[in-house]
Amino acid sequence: MSRTPDQPRLTPQFCFNQTALRDSLRISRGAVDDTINQNLNALVTPSSTPFDPTSTAERQPRPAGRRAIDATSCSGFKDRVLFPSWQVRSDVLSYCAGVATSPDPDDPDHVLRQVEDVRARERIVNERLDPYSGRYFPREARTESLAALLRNEMMVEKIIRSRTWSLVGERCENEDRDFEKATDAWRTRRGGSR
Known part of the structure; x- marks a missing residue:
């Protein structure tokens, strides 16, 4: 299972260094969202049921790689890996959006x-x-340039989260159809929203 990348040290200099900002977001997306199928496959215990030779006589309703994952593993993955990585990226984007809208002396x-x-x-x-x-x-101005970059990154983030959430929903039983509602519910369970 993937490990959530650490949050970068948030400073205005980090935000204005657009290469570092983009790389930080890209690394986080690559660790969790871009490899979501591999992360979900890692949750399936291959030897949980013994092999049944008669199982090859009939067509299986789901391909073996798309087997449903038990609810405990799914919720653990979402709570310990998926949502925290999304939260780190949200924190970075929110902080840098504040920098982009502040005066730049x-x-x-x-x-x-x-x-x-x-x-x-x-x-x-x-x-x-x-x-x-x-x-x-x-x-x-560099604040205007940063604001334009952040608008693009926020759109990319929404697309990636939507895609990831739909893939998670195929393998796990998602209570919420909307990733934003699921993330908000996770924040509430953690004891506060950021």
């Missing part, structure tokens, strides 16, 4: 953007001579 490109804005206002624009002279594309 340490932005290294702030002065450069101000200088470019002043130059753009002072330019003489003659669109008859140069139809492109009126164009000005200001640099994006």
Whole structure:
């Protein structure tokens, strides 16, 4: 069974380092969600029932690899591996979303953007001579860039969780059809929502 990756140390520098942020999310997804079938197969005890030679005479309703998993193993996997890994990623995305919406006094490109804005206002624009002279594309602040990345990552996260939850539902009897409700119920059982 997979081990939940550790939560990275959450700092604004971590969030602004988009490579580190993406890698952290990718590693967590790869450890649990991308390998969900292998993780679920690891929950099945292969020798729980002895081999019956007559079982080969008739077609089985489920392929052997898609055998249902007992409820105790399923709930243990969800409570100890799946939901904690989702929570770690939610914490990272929430923290970085807060960083993206906060003022950024340490932005290294702030002065450069101000200088470019002043130059753009002072330019003489003659669109008859140069139809492109009126164009000005200001640099994006790093908080805006981070916000765009987080919007994409949140959409990816929703798609991945939905897919993972449907695969878990095929093998385990999920009480909730919706992964968000199941995650909220897990948070409540743990003693608080984050």
